[in-house]
Amino acid sequence: MMIKRAARAAALALAVLAAPLGAEAQQAAKIARIGYLAPNLADPHLPEAFRQGLRDLGYVEGRNVVIEYRDADGKYERLSALAAELVALKVDVIVAPNTVAALAAKQATKTIPIVFAGTTDPVASGLVTSLARPGGNVTGWSNLNSELVGKWLELLKQAVPGVSRVAVLWQPGALDERTEKDRLKRAEVAARALGVRLQFVEARGPEDFDRVFSEMTKARAGDCASKLHVRQ
Numbered sequence: 001m002m003i004k005r006a007a008r009a010a011a012l013a014l015a016v017l018a019a020p021l022g023a024e025a026q027q028a029a030k031i032a033r034i035g036y037l038a039p040n041l042a043d044p045h046l047p048e049a050f051r052q053g054l055r056d057l058g059y060v061e062g063r064n065v066v067i068e069y070r071d072a073d074g075k076y077e078r079l080s081a082l083a084a085e086l087v088a089l090k091v092d093v094i095v096a097p098n099t100v101a102a103l104a105a106k107q108a109t110k111t112i113p114i115v116f117a118g119t120t121d122p123v124a125s126g127l128v129t130s131l132a133r134p135g136g137n138v139t140g141w142s143n144l145n146s147e148l149v150g151k152w153l154e155l156l157k158q159a160v161p162g163v164s165r166v167a168v169l170w171q172p173g174a175l176d177e178r179t180e181k182d183r184l185k186r187a188e189v190a191a192r193a194l195g196v197r198l199q200f201v202e203a204r205g206p207e208d209f210d211r212v213f214s215e216m217t218k219a220r221a222g223d224c225a226s227k228l229h230v231r232q
Contacts, residue, residue, distance in 0.1 A: 032065045035086035035094040035112075037079065037101045041071040042206055046097065072101075074205040076173045079104035087112060096140075099125050099179065106138055116140030120179045149183055150190035157194050166191065167199045167216040 041047060047069070051061055059065040068089055070082035083104040086094055093113045096102035102116035106127060116127060119142050128134035131142065157163060168187055172180075184200070191198045199219050201212045 032059065032093075033068065033089070033091045034065060035068045035070065035089065035091035035105075037070050037083055037086060037094055037096045037105055039072050039076060039079065039098060039101055040074045040205065041069065042074075050095070076100050080107060083108035099127065100173065102127055102138065102140070106136075110137060112137065114138045114140075118142075120183070124178050124182070149186040150193075153187065153190045153194055153196065157196065163196065165197045165199060165219065167201055167219065169201050169203055169212060169216075171204060172202050173204075 036047065036050065038047070051067070054061065054065060061067055068086060068091055070086060072078040072082060079101055083094070083101075086105070087109045091112060093115060094105045094109070096105050096114060096116045097118060099116070099119045099122075102114060102119060102122075103125065105112075105114045114137055116122065116138065117140055119125065119127060119140060122128045122134075122138075122140065122142050123130060127138050127140075128136070153166065156166065168184075170180075170184070187198060199216065201215055203209060203212045
């Protein structure tokens with residue numbers, strides 16, 4: 001799913017770039033410069049999907065587009081400084097693969113277009129004014145996953161009728177505070193309605209996976225209901 005989101009983000013970024021590129025059609029071709037602000041680039045699949053999305057639309061890295069990658073290495077507190085670096089480079093557009101990165105970019109600039117991908121609730125998080133009229137310099141694609149948390153648990157209960165304990169793997173700080181609280185609350189409400197006990201397990205990055213799955217096993221969780229936000 002995140003690969004598709006990256007491709008959509010690429011398409012939106014190019015749409016933003018189309019206007020200035022068209023205005024200079026009579027001049028020498030301009031090389032677009034895209035800032036890619038990532039909480040973590042440990043997984044190579046997402047940036048490669050982003051590059052493939054660009055290639056599908058005629059933009060090839062190193063030929064007619066330059067991508068400035070900035071990786072916070074899972075340390076979300078670094079995103080603000082990295083966003084400022086991209087602004088100083090005067091990139092044409094900033095692509096942010098999640099809410100926290102998009103918020104950092106928004107704080108860094110009011111003029112450079114920002115495209116987010118896979119944000120759960122851009123209105124509640126303060127990224128845009130409304131879905132119909134985002135306003136400002138921020139736009140993107142929303143998945144509204146918080147609305148689906150209860151459905152995920154319901155489907156799991158149907159698939160494994162005897163399940164009574166469910167581990168929920170999530171990454172603290174990967175979402176804005178309001179969305180994070182809303183998603184966890186919805187999980188608890190749905191679990192009570194289904195007669196399921198939840199075990200919330202935190203993972204701040206891939207290095208935590210061995211530990212958290214060990215914790216799940218010790219707690220005898222029947223399954224992992226949903227990956228609320230492992231890493232983005």
